[in-house]
Amino acid sequence: MGTIFRFHTDVDTDQIIASQYLLYPTIDEMKAHTFESLDPTFAERVKVGDYVVAAENFGCGSSREQAPSVLKALGVKAVIAKSFARIFYRNAINIGLPVIVCRELYDAVEDQDEMELYLDQGIIKTGDKEFSCTRLPAQMQKILDQGGLIASLNEEE
Amino acid sequence: MGATIIEKIVRRNTGIENAKAGDIVTVNVDRVMIHDIFIPFVKEKFEEMGFTKLWDPDKVVLIYDHLVPASQVDDTRHFRIGNEFVEKYGMKNIHRSDGICHQLMTEAGYVKPGNIVFGTDSHTTTYGCVGAFSSGVGYTEMASILGTGTMWIKVPETIKVTIDGKLPSDVMSKDIILKLIGDLGADGATYKALEFSGSTVENMTVASRMAMANMAIEAGAKCALFTPDEKTAEYCEMELTDAERSLVGDEDAVYCQEIHYRAEDFVRVLACPSQVDNIQPVSSWTGTEIDQVFIGSCTNGRLEDLERAAAVLKGKKVAPFVKLIVTPASRKIYREADANGTLQILAEAGAIITHPGCGLCCGRTGGILTDGERVVATNNRNFLGRMGTSKVEIFLASPETAARCAIEGKIN
Known part of the structure; x- marks a missing residue:
């Protein structure tokens, strides 16, 4: 089981990782500042296997791939939202961070609830509740299965 | 089909x-x-x-x-x-x-x-x-x-x-x-x-x-x-x-x-803090005091934008407590605005004219703001923390509106 960190609607990429940290040479140096403007304690509290749950349009704004990358680097297992912004969604798949659309989960859970995602079955379990989530388009599932775009390209060669 | x-x-x-x-x-x-x-x-x-x-x-x-x-x-x-x-x-x-x-x-x-x-x-x-x-x-x-x-x-x-x-x-x-x-x-x-x-x-x-x-x-x-x-x-x-x-x-x-x-139905509007889709008419914020105005960015740093601002500011002065920062989007625009007198009008009105580039829009240089400050800006994002700390209020507007605000020191 992982802990849910629950965020609002229209979480933008500046909120996930602010511009001034993009100049740090590595994702590992950036990750301590994840969600800093919303919750300065997030990076300390989140553990490997935890989940980010949000409402509509998660990851809107800039094209910065550092946004999904810092989440992955902190060990976030998946982001589950009602909907995602396009570039964030594509970037997340390309780096191998599962991004899952589930319309019902957000309103059914509280921050710090426990949940588990069963990616192959497309199921989320939390407490005694179970939700089904949307599967990825085949093209994206393939990239994710191979561990991201780099691994996927190497596979094709 | x-x-x-x-x-x-x-x-x-x-x-x-x-x-x-x-x-x-x-x-x-x-x-x-x-x-x-x-x-x-x-x-x-x-x-x-x-x-x-x-x-x-x-x-x-x-x-x-x-x-x-x-x-x-x-x-x-x-x-x-x-x-x-x-x-x-x-x-x-x-x-x-x-x-x-x-x-x-x-x-x-x-x-x-x-x-x-x-x-x-x-x-x-x-x-x-x-x-x-x-x-x-x-x-x-x-x-x-x-x-x-x-x-x-x-x-x-x-x-x-x-x-x-x-x-x-x-x-x-x-x-x-x-x-x-x-x-x-x-x-x-x-x-x-x-x-x-x-x-x-x-x-x-x-x-x-x-x-x-x-x-x-x-x-x-x-x-x-x-x-x-x-x-x-x-x-x-x-x-x-x-x-x-x-x-x-x-x-x-x-x-x-x-x-x-x-x-004919359009009016001057603002994107109000801190979502770009939080759109309200300028008239509903008239009189709100501001600290800074930014005219520039890949959205509105072009020659026609600078000319529009100059037309508003010609013969007038920027409010004494307001910093008006003007950043042409490119070197070519800078040269053209210089050659046709636009930069001079802006400078005489009290504008700070900077080198071409992203400048303040990405919150790294030239006019970073701090807690409690309010800016009217012509760029494209008013996200939390975009132009300084997360307690800066960013209002997005057209160059026309931005220039009017600079003169009054208030949303106008």
Whole structure:
């Protein structure tokens, strides 16, 4: 089981990782500042296997791939939202961070609830509740299965 | 069955005659843009992927704009790595201090009507102003394009936006796009293309179209498209071919949504803190005190924007407690505004005129704000922390509105 960190609607990429940290040479140096403007304690509290749950349009704004990358680097297992912004969604798949659309989960859970995602079955379990989530388009599932775009390209060669 | 502009561009690019919205296709990329912030990561991923050469060095453009001139000692690392990349892979298209990437891509002739272009920046949608399909990608995806020259995309559905009539004299294209974003919501066009038409759009300069295409991403759009016309041809310094002229949405094309506006109904508006879709009329905030005004960015740092501000500020003074920062979008614009007296008018009114570049918009240089301060700005994002601390209030506006606010020291 992982802990849910629950965020609002229209979480933008500046909120996930602010511009001034993009100049740090590595994702590992950036990750301590994840969600800093919303919750300065997030990076300390989140553990490997935890989940980010949000409402509509998660990851809107800039094209910065550092946004999904810092989440992955902190060990976030998946982001589950009602909907995602396009570039964030594509970037997340390309780096191998599962991004899952589930319309019902957000309103059914509280921050710090426990949940588990069963990616192959497309199921989320939390407490005694179970939700089904949307599967990825085949093209994206393939990239994710191979561990991201780099691994996927190497596979094709 | 007719086609939308994006369907026509994809068909021409891929040779797939019936390509339509929803299809997943692999496109041949005509041009890519990488800027200084992401070049170190692009280089790292490109080499991690095992590529040893660029698919076509002539099609790759590297632009230093966010960090020019450097404001932190570590910024120069990006220039060093960028220069190494240019040298190692035989690139020629590099701009080290010529202005903002989205201005330069069309201004310097890298993007033509009907092209497919990707850039490592979400505001890459800007090139739709000349009828190109352009969109932002992350650095891993960019590295993949650099090696393969291709990219898979889902052909987007299209929202058709028609605007007819004559705009009120104080309203600019920025007010139109802000109003549209407010109506659609920050995710109202996610995964979709915006297609603009109508007499208002036809009568608009390419610069005004750029401001609109630039902000399409703020409604989540994948791209924004304007039909190439005589103005486009003049701007791009080319003759349009029949294929380029035909980049118009057909009468019987399939649209997922159609929106009509009467130009006469538009008023000056603001995107209020801290969402770009929080749109309210300027009149509902009149008198609110401000600390700073920023006129610039890839949205509104063009010659017509500076001229508009100068027309408002001519013979007047910026309020004594307000800092008015003016940042031309490119060196060319800077020179033109200097030559025609625009910069002088702005300087005499009390403006601080800076070097061309992204400047304050990305919150790194030249006018960072702190807790409790309020800024009226012509750029494209008012996100928390965008131009300083997370307790800065950012109001997005047109250059006309920004200049009026600078004189009063209040929203006006």
